[in-house]
Amino acid sequence: MSHAAHGDEFNVLKFQYEDMDQQNDSYIVGMWTFLVTEVMFFGMLFLTYSLYRANYQNDWFTAHEQLDWKLGGINTANLLFSSFLMATAVRQAQLKDRKGVLLRLAGVLACAFGFLVIKYVEYSGKYEHHLFPGPGFAPDVTHFHGANLDHVQLFFGLYFAMTGLHGVHVLVGILVIGALAMMWFKGKKIVTEDYVPTELVGLYWHFVDIVWIFLYPLFYLMPNPSVGSGGGNH
């Protein structure tokens, strides 16, 4: 508490740690503990996805044709680039290069906004075609080549749930990165004197990227089950 009174002491060794390495390590392990819970959070949805996908291969393939793999691909590249910017922002933070950090964080924010804009375009298209699951679910049957519409609804249910939860994480990322950028802009010593806060935000952002690395092939790039194996759910 007496430290708080001084106000300006950041990146100093707290009494319970042996050295700075150990102190920084404990922050990073703490962040990873949070990320472990996030992995399990998304993991449960991926498990649900795998069970239904295995059961309804053909119908899910038909449903997945409604998604635009090019828009998904642009967003994949977008998140990859933002991850790269975030990683280099952490590097500039280690070098205490305020301008460099701010430039890169601005780039990350631009990418994150771009991601949400593309997601909005995709979502609104699905909504207009009545593909949002629930009472309003009324797709044009001719687009689904005789697929069971209950299975199609399940597909879009998981599509909206999983990409939606990911989208919420992008939104939270924008808020957190925005707050971090603001602290850098104001020259707050908690970020300028110590790279760890920037590193922790970076870890979160890379995790958001990792989730999309799995979402993209699973939702946008399904192989056709009826071409090769003749397998399916009929």
Add this chain to the structure above:
Amino acid sequence: MAKSPLSAVHDDHGGHHIHNNSMYVKTALTLAGFMILTIAAAQIDFGHMISKQYGYWINNLIAVLIAVVKTYIVVLYFMHVKWASSLGKLFALLGFFFIPVLFSVWTDFYFRQHEPVAHWYNNDYVESATPRIIGATDGAKIAPGEENTQNRIPKSVW
């Protein structure tokens, strides 16, 4: 980086590595390469190339394996786990360790089809305790003596 509490030697590099920009550029380019590989692999039908029966699963396996490799690269280089302490590495591994544990639920999904429930020791048990197929025949009445196939997992899945 892991140090014994008894260690008297302290390195004085400020407690963290500062990597060259080239490391981040190489990582990003590798990830971009794998991204293109994912899209390319999805265009190829391995069902015709390798195995008619398992081709669809090979396609899925390749897509997921590429995603796993990409994750490994992001975790190792962008998230600096390669240079983390043993404790940091353990916690980074922990989350991904729980994914296969979670997916062990699949064994229940597989074995449930063999579960005898209604009349355990008679021949007329139903195939599964829980309905698996929601479709046209769901809830339809079964005539006496007719086999109940409603709750069966289609063989094609396996």
